[in-house]
Amino acid sequence: MHLHDDIHNYYEKMLLEEIINRKLYDQYNDDVMADLCCTVLNQLPSRYIRSDIDMAFYLSTTERVHMQQRVATAIDVAISQVAKKASINE
Template sequence: MVTENVHNYYETELKSLINTDPRLRGKSSDYVEDVICLTLNQLPSFYVRFDVDATAYMAEDDIISIQDRLKAALGEAIKQVDAYPHEPD
């Protein structure tokens, strides 16, 4: 059984946000992966097959709320990673 379409909606949205966030430019992949994990751990699971199907039935206020929640979680995750930086190997 193939289920590659099922994914956490927040993951897709977060990856888009990360690509445009200036605070993450030039950061190592370890740093960004830590930020991704800490961000997603703050958010509820929201599994969908197709993103467009999820947003097609959401009210605009719900979409804005998801974006706001995601941005707040990302900011908090960046603070956490910055507070406890990795030591180089």
Template sequence: MRLDNNIHNYYEHLVLDYINTHFAEEFSDNFIADLICQTLNHLPPRYIRHEVDMAFYLPQNERMAMEFQVEKALNTSLTFLEGKYDI
């Protein structure tokens, strides 16, 4: 058996959306890649096969809680990495 190529962590989508919306152009590609990795390491995995599954079956309050977790993890990671990069 092999892993389905469609399986991915839903938090990846949320992290990328947040970064693109708030500060993607402020930092280098290398910094953004490190920020994504660092942030995802602070979040629980939430694996899905199809984005549509989350759109139809995720309650609004759970979606909001996930977005809050992403914001919190991103801020923590940003603080950590700014020290490493001397920004």
């Protein structure tokens, strides 16, 4: 069975936006970033969608802000767990 290529977790998009905003790729190598992303996404609920446009239409401003806050908090936790551990191992 093959799922449609457009199906994705909306939190992945939000995570990437926050990574860009924080310029985390400038601070961590690819291995740390991969671990960081996995750690963040494992803290968040799944929110699978087919189209970002549909999500933008149906998502209230309050819910979007709440989701952004969850992503920011999950990134902070992941940095404290993954990035600090990686710097110790270097």
